[in-house]
Amino acid sequence: MNTSSTLSRFSWLVWRDLILAWRRRADVLATLFFFVIVVSLFPLGIGPEPQLLRAIAPGIVWVAALLASMLSLGRIFGNDYQDGTLEQILLTPQPVYLLVLGKVLAHWLVSEIPLVIVAPLLGVQFGLSQNTLGTVTVSLLLGTPVLSLIGSIGAALTLGLRAANVLIALLVLPLCIPALIFGAGAVEASVDGTEPQPWLLLLAATLIVSLVFAPWATSAALKISVE
Amino acid sequence: MVIDRIRSETMLEAINLGCIRGDRRLFKNLNFALEPGDLIEVRGPNGSGKTSLLRIVCGLAAPAEGEIRWNEKNIRSLGEEYSADISYLAHQNGVKDELSAIENLRISGGLAGNTLSKQEARAVVARVGLSDYQNLPARLLSAGQRRRVALARLLSSRARLWILDEVLTSLDDAAVELSRDFISGHLSAGGIAIIATHQGLGLPAGSTRRLDLHP
Numbered sequence: 001m002n003t004s005s006t007l008s009r010f011s012w013l014v015w016r017d018l019i020l021a022w023r024r025r026a027d028v029l030a031t032l033f034f035f036v037i038v039v040s041l042f043p044l045g046i047g048p049e050p051q052l053l054r055a056i057a058p059g060i061v062w063v064a065a066l067l068a069s070m071l072s073l074g075r076i077f078g079n080d081y082q083d084g085t086l087e088q089i090l091l092t093p094q095p096v097y098l099l100v101l102g103k104v105l106a107h108w109l110v111s112e113i114p115l116v117i118v119a120p121l122l123g124v125q126f127g128l129s130q131n132t133l134g135t136v137t138v139s140l141l142l143g144t145p146v147l148s149l150i151g152s153i154g155a156a157l158t159l160g161l162r163a164a165n166v167l168i169a170l171l172v173l174p175l176c177i178p179a180l181i182f183g184a185g186a187v188e189a190s191v192d193g194t195e196p197q198p199w200l201l202l203l204a205a206t207l208i209v210s211l212v213f214a215p216w217a218t219s220a221a222l223k224i225s226v227e
Numbered sequence: 228m229v230i231d232r233i234r235s236e237t238m239l240e241a242i243n244l245g246c247i248r249g250d251r252r253l254f255k256n257l258n259f260a261l262e263p264g265d266l267i268e269v270r271g272p273n274g275s276g277k278t279s280l281l282r283i284v285c286g287l288a289a290p291a292e293g294e295i296r297w298n299e300k301n302i303r304s305l306g307e308e309y310s311a312d313i314s315y316l317a318h319q320n321g322v323k324d325e326l327s328a329i330e331n332l333r334i335s336g337g338l339a340g341n342t343l344s345k346q347e348a349r350a351v352v353a354r355v356g357l358s359d360y361q362n363l364p365a366r367l368l369s370a371g372q373r374r375r376v377a378l379a380r381l382l383s384s385r386a387r388l389w390i391l392d393e394v395l396t397s398l399d400d401a402a403v404e405l406s407r408d409f410i411s412g413h414l415s416a417g418g419i420a421i422i423a424t425h426q427g428l429g430l431p432a433g434s435t436r437r438l439d440l441h442p
Contacts, residue, residue, distance in 0.1 A: 005340050012337030016323075019334075023325035023364075084319025087287060092338045093311035227288045 009094050010102050017106030020079075027075065032114045035068035039122045050127045057126035058187030061136060062180050065115050066147065070169045072111035073151040074158075076103055077222070081159045087226055096219040100156075104148045104215065112144035128191065135190035135200075142203045143183040149207075149214035150175045156221035178206050238262060238298055239284070239388060239419055245292030246279050253279055254440055255292065263387075263417040266410070268424055271440030277423035278318065278392055280440070284421055285315045285390045297388075311340065314386035316394055320377040324366035328352050328376045331365060335380050343383055355379045355405065370397040378406055389413055389420040395428070 021028055042060050043053055080086035089099060119140050120133040128136070154172040158164040186199035238261060245255035253276030261267060269277045282288040284295055286302050286309060295302045302309045322331050329348045336343040343351070352361045355375040357368075365373055374397050381389060389410070395403050407430060410420055422428060428435075 008342070009338055009340055012334060016334045016338070019330070020323065020325050083323065084317050084321040085323055087315070087317060087319075088321040088335060089338060090287065091285060091310050091313065091315055093307040093340055095307060227282075 006094055006098065009092065010098055013089070013099065013102035014106045014109075017103065018110065021106070021110040027072070028110055028114070031068050031072045031111055032118065034071055035064050035115050036118060036122060038064040038067065039119075040125060043125045053126040054128065054191055057123060057128055058136075058184040058191060060126075061119055061123065061187065062139075062143070062184040065119070065140060065144065066173065066176055066180060068115060069112065069144070069147040069151060070165070070172065072107065073148075073155045073168050073172065074165045075111075076107045076148075076152055076155040077159055077225075078155070078164065081225070086159075086222075090222065090226060096222065097215050100152060100215040100218045100222070104145075104152050104218075107152070108145050108148040112140075112148055116140045116144060132187060132190040135187050135196045138200060139183040139186040139196070139203060142200060142207055143179045146179040146203075146207050146210045147172075147176055149210040150179075152218040153214055153221055156218045156225055159222070159225035179203065182206060239421070240296040240299075241284070241293065242296065243293035244280070244283065244290050244295070246276055246283060246288075247291040248276070248279060253442070257293070257438075259436075259438060261419045261421065263419060264414050266414055266420045266422065266430065266435045267438055268422055268428060268435060269438045269440065270424065270427070272442060275440040275442045277440060281315070281317075281390050281392050281421065281423055285313055286310070287315075312386055313388045313390060314381050314384040315390045316377055316381055316392060318392050318396070320373050321380070322365050322373050322376045325364055327362045327364055328357050328368075328379065329361050331376055332379055332383055336383055339384060341383070341385055348383070351379045351383045352376075354382060356401070371399055371402060374398055375402055378402070378409065382409060387418050389418060389422075391420065391422045393423060393425065395424065395426065 039061060042056065046052060077086055080089065090096065116137060119136050123133045123136050151168065151172050154168040157171065158167045161167060182199050182203040186196040186203065189196040189199055240260045241257055244257040246253045257280070259267060269280060271277055279288065283290045297305055297309050297312065326334065329345065329352060332348045332351060333343050333345070336348070349361060352358060355378050357372060357375055357379070360368060360372060365376060368376070394406055398406065407428060410422070410428065411430060413420060
């Protein structure tokens, strides 16, 4: 199996998922608007108290990103499972590990990157400084792949079950707590005027660990689910 | 030497296969061997384990007992090497509703490492009689037309082993005739096929064998 053909299959998979997401863009937009609305509700509900808003902003942006991701996780494998294309994909001549990585990459590009892009705009509502908005973006850039990766395990385990989305959230949210603590911690440090870098490094470490282990766990879960 | 040659021609072997679903035993001690040009028709009433057998043969499910060998190696140890040699047409078509016939073909080809140009894809779609519908999203096609798209995927694959589950479902007479042609073509080109079916394919006896599963 040479590298170029593996790479070409990998890019076909990602390309396929991008086209499919484009054809069903309402789903993607729903996730994005959910994120925007949840984050915007807090300044509206709490009222113009800059001090308080700045203090709660890191947690809110991060928790909202986490919840919005839960909405889209079921789609990583769910639609493909239902129409039989998941089996076809699993039968293509490439390691399941790579297939999972491709699906996760596509999910991240489609469902998480839009959150990363709008997050700084939403941060303005909380009176965050420019510096802090930068930290929000960087922390989400490092943290959202972790959500996709860990989420893929839950998505694979709950394939074919009823109320899969609720189960995914129950399975995945606790596992995402480290990412939440490090990500929100980075933003908080930046709000307090201290150095966010240690938090970001911890977040990067979480990303690396989940990059190594999550696709492997997801492959195992997928094999069980399709059997 | 002669024995060696014959042995090496045996491509697909099932050895003492057994399958258990839940707490029901579907079959046990199933043995068969297929050489290039061979076809096995798996017959049996609903729930007799036809689909389970096919899923075991393509490696999606693990047998409770026994093993499947491809060129004398256990398919579990072959992994992707085996995947490159098989094409599985399941009960579900594996056709994406959002994509047109052409896109479905090109993408599944690309994923299998068998890139098709637009022209090639068009030619295959024409062979299954869908030229007029080639750019419509599959969700607008009828059940039979979607089955034809799945047939087109089979045709464009370079797999030597075809594993087909109720291939004739929802096809009209013309398409049934067409799939018979495709299957005979595949066999005469040295391919192997294992096909689960209720109604029988009606292919000339030749190298067609029948495997009956009893519940």
